[in-house]
Amino acid sequence: MYRIRFHGRGGQGMKTASRILGNAFFGEGFEVQDAPRYGAERRGAPIFAYVRAAREAIDERGIITRPDLVIVADDTLVPEPASGVLAGVDEHTVLLINTMESANVWRHRLNISGPVITLPASADVEDRAELPYIGATCAGAGARLVGVIGRETLADAIRLELAEHGAGVIERNQENALEAYDRMEEHAGTVTESGATSAVDYERPEWAELPFEAARISAPTIYAAANSVEVRTGLWRTLRPVIDHERCNRCWWVCSTFCPDGVIAVGDDGSPSIDYDHCKGCMICVAMCPPHAIEAVPEQEAQHAGTAGEAP
């Protein structure tokens, strides 16, 4: 069975990547299981997805603990222990990292003995709006590394997955993915299947007796005040509300009252300002402002232009 794990950040198309690779294996006649793993957080948060493929029915489920291939779409995740990129990686595991640094640098840095292959996909991406293409690119590279997926099958897998996005998106993704596929030629077949955990000599789980602990310790209550402010929900935003202060007539209440997150403050002169660390980008203020003084700007564009001069 092939066991493959994708790691990336929300918004980089990891789910799409796993589904493209899943489609491709399926297209080659494999039994397949693929799934994303979402947490409570969204864009920008570390997420992963996985694919299992085998010639016979798959009798495993859930998280892959001993991967044959780990694909990392965002190299900033590798050193973050919480992202679990290196979980279960051993000398058999191939690590494919989308990075500008060399494989040797990573091998040293991580002190791992298994093969490390790099894919400098980010170099081609000048515009942040293109980041979602990274998923398909990674899937393309992965498809070549397993050595059992044809070029045509990969192209079909992408067409199937992105069907509802139209020809332009499909072509762009196919182009990137096939380029990555070709680039991995020398590594074709590096990733090999591995068997199931034997029931003869396995590492015994160290079960422990859970002791009773009084409710003052064991109740799941967070005794801390006002710490939700530390969660920067502004990272979830894909559209940014930008106030045109020329047009704003300082009604002082409409936008600040309707904002469901209470992130619009009103100054003494009645002029509103938005806390972008916490604005989730719901666009309710945009809809409610009577003189249409708030504009919805795509977040990437806003960050590029440094709109409103505040923290992203």
Place this chain on the structure above:
Amino acid sequence: MTRALLTGNAAAAWGARLSGVDYVPAFPITPQTEIIETLACWIDNGEMPGRLVTLDSEHSMITAAGAAAATGVRVFSATSSQGLLYAMEMLYTVAGWRAPFVLINVSRGLASPITLESDHNDIMAARDSGFLQIHCATCQEVLDSTLLAYRLGEDARVRLPVIVNLDGFYLSFTREPVEIPEAEQGSRFAGTFDPENMRFRATTPESQAVAVLGGSPYSYFRYEIHLAAENALTVYDELAAEFAGAFGRDYPAVEAYRTEDAEYILVMLGSFATKAQGAVDRLRDAGWSIGLLRPRLLRPFPAATLQRLLAGKKGVAVIDQNLSMGRGGVLHTELLAALYGQAHAPPVVASFIGGLGGRDISAEEFYEMADALRRATDEGRTPPPRLLYTRDEIREMRKLQAVAHVEREELNERR
């Protein structure tokens, strides 16, 4: 017939579509929302007839489902976890109306603490509601069980609503190859709903649910629900045979995997049984005489089948992904009740609790459970229930507690 990769949620939506549902009252909740999104999309595109209405809560949603079913149309709905609990009053109520429909539950652990991930405490909470329950292990089974559930609930010998249960994440968001029957094949099996005397109409108001004072009439109605639910065992077997004939897929009330010559048996519900099946194969490779039983029906409880399949076995390990506080695993308790006093009942029926809130059960843990079972049968003594938890997990928990402690101290200082 098309074979495609589908999530459990998409498979549930396909089940509804192929069953020709007329009405879908809906309310979103993770990890179920994809089901109603898929149906909404199909209905909107004109790919599927029928009507989808979003309600203001799960409580209203189940009320609408029951009321619509009582008009004689085919009704489908879906929920999960807190949503199922919020609807609980109406689950009991509409089951008493004897108006059949199908409700999908995507299993998810219950608060507190709140989680998004899977276990079976939500569906167990609906155990005594009068809804029948079918538990699925694969995405294919989700689609097929939905078709089966309509026939089962609508049968004149039953006429009760049915819950089809699938595990959140492990099935809901996981794609697997699923054979999607042709529309014509689906509707041939699903047939048309014969609502008999159910003719609830807004234009001709009638009383749907009467009040009874006095225990005797009340008992009559409640006993009748119970008898109907028990009938569902026979009806289910007939339908499963018909389904196997039509689609070539066999869904007995209790799935038995390599049990015939086995001395030891694992028993569990739901998608983790796939993992248990893998473990059985590896254990067999290692010389074990072991098998797996997976009840697909929890209500009605296939007690006689389980008695038969377990007769003469040395030991049984029941793995529960639920926990009844102060008692233990619900399936374990139910199985013990079915086995007690039976001739040739296995002498050891051990209990393991695990997989709560999405916690994995590793292959190694399955092997270890088998080993613990063998030791117990050698000693001839049933061990106390084992709450699956490792030393590493305790260590991680201690770290979290340390962080919480520091937070608390800081807060105290600030005050």
